[in-house]
Amino acid sequence: MTTDGVPQRTGNNLDPWYANYAERAAGFAASEVRALFAVASRPEVVSLAGGMPFVSALPQELIHSSMERVMRDQGPTALQYGGGAGIPSLREHILDVMGLEGIRGASVDDVVTSTGSQQALDFVAKLFLDPGDVVLAEAPSYVGAMGVFRSYQASVVHVAMDDEGLVPEALRETIAYLRGQGRRIKFLYTIPNFHNPAGVTLSAARRPEILEICRQNEILVLEDNPYGLLHFDEPAPNALRSLDPEGVIYLGSFSKTLAPGFRVGWALAPHAIREKLILAAESAILSPSSFSQLVVSEYLSTADWRGQIDTFRGVYRERKDAMIEALSEYLPQLSWTNPNGGFYVWVTMPDVLDSKQMLPRAVRELVAYTPGTAFFADGRGRHAMRLSFCYPTPEAIRLGVRRLATVVNGELDLIDTFAGTGSLQSPTTPGIELAPPSDLK
């Protein structure tokens, strides 16, 4: 199509359309987790990096028979477009699921299903975030959520957490500091249960206090709860949404309690917001997959899904125990969180170690993890890493942690040798890195 005498497209050799992108596209960068998926997919590597649920523990014949019944009884509906808010029967089941976390009296009209809860995150961000707006999030926070907020040109500001979750005083100080700077805070994004990546749970005592701080400051709460039902001992405290229906958008997902391959998640939103969420959903995809939704709905109607979640709990508890035992045995000089549910342990190393720099050596030793920097918007996390226990077997987890110990100890030996001190620095920030407001400047 090149014609002599006609001007060439601007841009550059790599991309003729380089000059045409929207401003927000500058924030589209491959996440560290993404690059790791490729590495971790090699079978000889023990991956403690991804967040893939162990779907082989599912009763596949029950899923299969759900599909058969959907095709037999509702074939044309399953194959057709549906409504933008999702299939009503599924949304009724979702009310039952949320009832297990204390959410009662919600209307099926206020549930909007989505292509995984990730998409509900995207809809909420699209609805609320102007360039320059601030989203508050735990320090550290879910890498995929921070990517969404960045894709709408918002800034993530972290709020300190400790073993009881988000620290109320840190939240107050951070809000005051940002307000003093004239920043516009749009919402608090929080994962109260079995946090990704930190593994901690917001205590029952702090929940009303966090909500009250947000209410006083007119800050919406975005409660992301994919792991809530996957507790190991006692259940997580009731959902934030159960305490403040008008102040919280709740996000839920079947990706961890059933299977991510269907891509079925949901938002439960205050009534006025849910109207706009449906419009955002219709604009983005017209309607979510009728087929996927009906299969999940049929499964929930006919299978013992509560028993199935119990099975998952047992699987993940055993793997978490294997990981904690292996860390105690092979890496006693590090510190870590000990989660009561979910998929992740957050490990803090001595300050002399850098988890991102160390990763290539770890992969050479055939173990992968996610460097802590992936979970901070501000460059922190170098001395930390996220270890996932959801997918590998307990034996693989032990092997992976042993390999990780080889890498960590090798690094420390090297540093000792070069520094010539012979002493091992202990972590300055045991457990979770704190983010005092002074760090925000």
Add this chain to the structure above:
Amino acid sequence: MTTDGVPQRTGNNLDPWYANYAERAAGFAASEVRALFAVASRPEVVSLAGGMPFVSALPQELIHSSMERVMRDQGPTALQYGGGAGIPSLREHILDVMGLEGIRGASVDDVVTSTGSQQALDFVAKLFLDPGDVVLAEAPSYVGAMGVFRSYQASVVHVAMDDEGLVPEALRETIAYLRGQGRRIKFLYTIPNFHNPAGVTLSAARRPEILEICRQNEILVLEDNPYGLLHFDEPAPNALRSLDPEGVIYLGSFSKTLAPGFRVGWALAPHAIREKLILAAESAILSPSSFSQLVVSEYLSTADWRGQIDTFRGVYRERKDAMIEALSEYLPQLSWTNPNGGFYVWVTMPDVLDSKQMLPRAVRELVAYTPGTAFFADGRGRHAMRLSFCYPTPEAIRLGVRRLATVVNGELDLIDTFAGTGSLQSPTTPGIELAPPSDLK
């Protein structure tokens, strides 16, 4: 959670979060098509309004057996997260599908699957559109695309089309006019085949000319082609993408040739753009449904999908013929397009009639259509309507058009009676409404 002495949220009684939305949310409004879906779902109404394919013509046992094989042979993969670009085997099949429209030599790496091609539209818009940017589109254009562009605060400017599709001279003049106004044009959005809603096809002769105009003006072309394979007589000309791989993003879909319930569509993009599309996809949904993609892939591997599309062609050709015959018989005073494929006929009425005002009367007569204003960003289309022949049977179509004639003739009688002239105005803009650049001011 209300506490005395604590300030209440701002906003209003209907929505406490009213003051918190992003600027772009002001553009989120329910489309006219959306309201119609509710009306048209009543069984006694003949709906000529929606764009639902006739999925009952599908061999459901073949889809069922595809599912069975997927669960039997690839169950854990189907239930798991996948890659952001989509399942490789499906993307290979997509190359074969596009080969039928002259697209050859494309790389499987440059195909990105999405939750219906609607979502690919959303990704492209997110990647390219800043507030105030202009998207060029045919007059009229697809309501769902204009909604996406508006949701990123871009403006749609229409370019005239006639029975051969987009008018090259009008495109040139519109670009020159907008450039003179200092507007930034990001892309031309076009549906070259069996246009929604106009029913016309861009002629082979005009295709290189349209591409050349865009190339000279450094305007990317977004080619939306959900209906291309659903031709009634001769095939549509080769895709625009086949003529300019670096200048076109091509969008395809299985929603019309297979079934929308899977929500599987795709984009084929220039290499550098496709990298960013994958990042946009991962941000929005992590990965599309593995299960849906594998079922579609398995169906394409094992079923006679070309024969199945032939069956659809026969079904839709018969329905289109029924609609054109009924229009000729019952509404000879109107004008309409006669499509060679796709789902839609565009009907133009006398200027004295208003299709939006007339709609409630039509629904009272138990027939529904989409008013022409839905397909314009600038208020035009009042004297036009879109009639869909895809879903109702030929008998229902005849009945629906007869009911429509009762409404139209009743309106004209009423106008004649009140005007006392006894003469019927003929349409001033037969066929498709033209958009001269002078209309843009």
